[in-house]
Amino acid sequence: MSSPVLSVRGLTTEFVTPAGVVKAVNDVSWDLFPGETLGVVGESGSGKSVTAMSILGLIQSPPGRITGGEILFEGRDLLTMPTKELRRLRGSEIGMIFQDPMTSLNPVLTVGAQISEALRLHDRKMSKDAARTRAVELLTMVGVPNPEGRFDQYPHEHSGGMRQRAMIAMAIANDPKVLIADEPTTALDVTIQAQVLDVLKTAKERTNAATILITHDLGLIAEHADRVVVMYGGKVVEVADVFSIFAAPRHPYTLGLMSSLPRLDVDLARLDPIPGAPPNLIDLPPGCSFHPRCRVSKGRELCRTEVPPLYDTGNGARAACHFSEEVPAEMAVVSREMGARLGSSGA
Template sequence: MLVIDDLAVEFRTDEGVVRAVDGAAFSVGTGEIVGVVGESGSGKSVTAMSILGLVKPPGRRVGGSIRFRGRDLSQLPASDLRTIRGGDIAMIFQDPMTALNPVVSVGRQIVEALRLHQPKLSKDGARARAVELLGVVGIPDAPARFKQYPHEFSGGMRQRAMIAMAIANGPSLLIADEPTTALDVTIQAQVLDLLRVAQQETQAATLLITHDLGVVAELADRVVVMYAGRVVEQGDVTTIFTAPRHPYTVGLLESLPRLDRDVDELYPIPGSPPSLLDPPPGCPFHPRCPLARDRCRTERPELRVVGDGIGDPTHRSACHFAEELESTEVSR
């Protein structure tokens, strides 16, 4: 469905050039849910925005390709890309309060999305479908809520409205960018259940951008781990959570609180993510890595297949010494 190959995105700033995405490569299959995880600044959201051509100056794509159903989106004219946005590919943005128009009612915004991509749909038909969608995503008294404005919705209801708008035209690919950010735990669980229902209803492939490993464990089929703009590990969700083969992935998992066993203390990853204005040579994780050696400081590791290929043939790691982590077991 979606193939991203060697994607590079830069931002020109007064201090210099920031390489926000640096050679990212992964794919999303039909009907598959792929979770993209990493710390803030790892390049997750910029990668997602690049798919729809939403990275604006001073940002720009400087390399690689983004192929959707065999078509390179980065080479399409703006008119074709506008047709795809909200139609074949829909996005649930991180902050619905800024994504929704504050001076237009929620229902009217859903109607606009419907009629833009389904021009034969009548105004009354679009209104009825919008009310139906609000009901599908669990918003009570949908006909009355149709007329209300975003500020009259709670945070969870705004996120539900965003999901309704995203699934309105039956997309083939759904991109969810931090869909549970700033929501309390109970509402997060409801939104995750709703995303699962939306994916089942549309049979859309889903790209789930998040820093929450619990969300990934709950929803994803495969996981892509990003660090400093690069993909450092990817594989199916069971493999990543039980047999990680990159020190950064191990660090992320070991820094989480656990409910299934007694843990005296958490083990945070030492140091801080590197400045993308002046990234370290070699492996970008080496200043924080317990396995780092001279080779790591000078030679950039490539994303390569690890393991015997029998368990998870898609498992790849960008670590020179991935095999030394074979004894590491992190229980899901």
């Protein structure tokens, strides 16, 4: 396998609040390889977006602070890089698609002006006319109708889907090596979601950028990701290829996510959610932070007292579970229970 284009090593990001220190990202490590799409999944508050913002150096201080780790982009540590050099990388070699384009786009500048600015900021020799031509090409590439006219319109004159397309155009304007998409289909209806994801897929193919797809939607992960990082309580709890994650998860939290998905072959009145609530990041439970909600732990002392490392589970996969070898058997139990409910439902 080739060397990673981006490596996160032991990243820890905290926020100081009146209630205490929030450990939003807690000793997180993973690699992103050239050309791949790495899916990052987990419940709200699991640390997905904070990891992305840490990579880009966008953690506001105070209250946020990065207290440990390395973020290596082609061997260069972004955490120790001079601010001027980091700004040069943002928007050129590392592109970002934010969750909400309405708040990410400047409301007093036209969409075209903002794309042109992204181009000229990283190419001082580019003329205004050349930037306009390139911006119109980008809007065309991402499927914006009437790109010449849309160029001169403001963000509020665009629909949600059109604004997100403009954000994608801006993110890929300088052919980045890494593209981060943070919940790129938030607040869009299903039809527009599909269109935006097709645009994102096309953009990735044209730029060959390694992509980080941050989402809570496992359907998007199944369709678009090559490998998956599962986060819980600010930590990575499982890393595996996308087929292993869905067919044979090795962490109980991942199994819980799979079990809570709606299915077309089961007619049930309600879904099967993970019991309990996500952990308090100010006061994490001792041992494995998932053990209070875990159906594999069964109250065992090891789970309650020792934080599990990321054990090697084979084929390059890792899982932070003391009893990961028991998860497949528990998955079989879940399947039987689902089958029994299917039979009792008369479907």
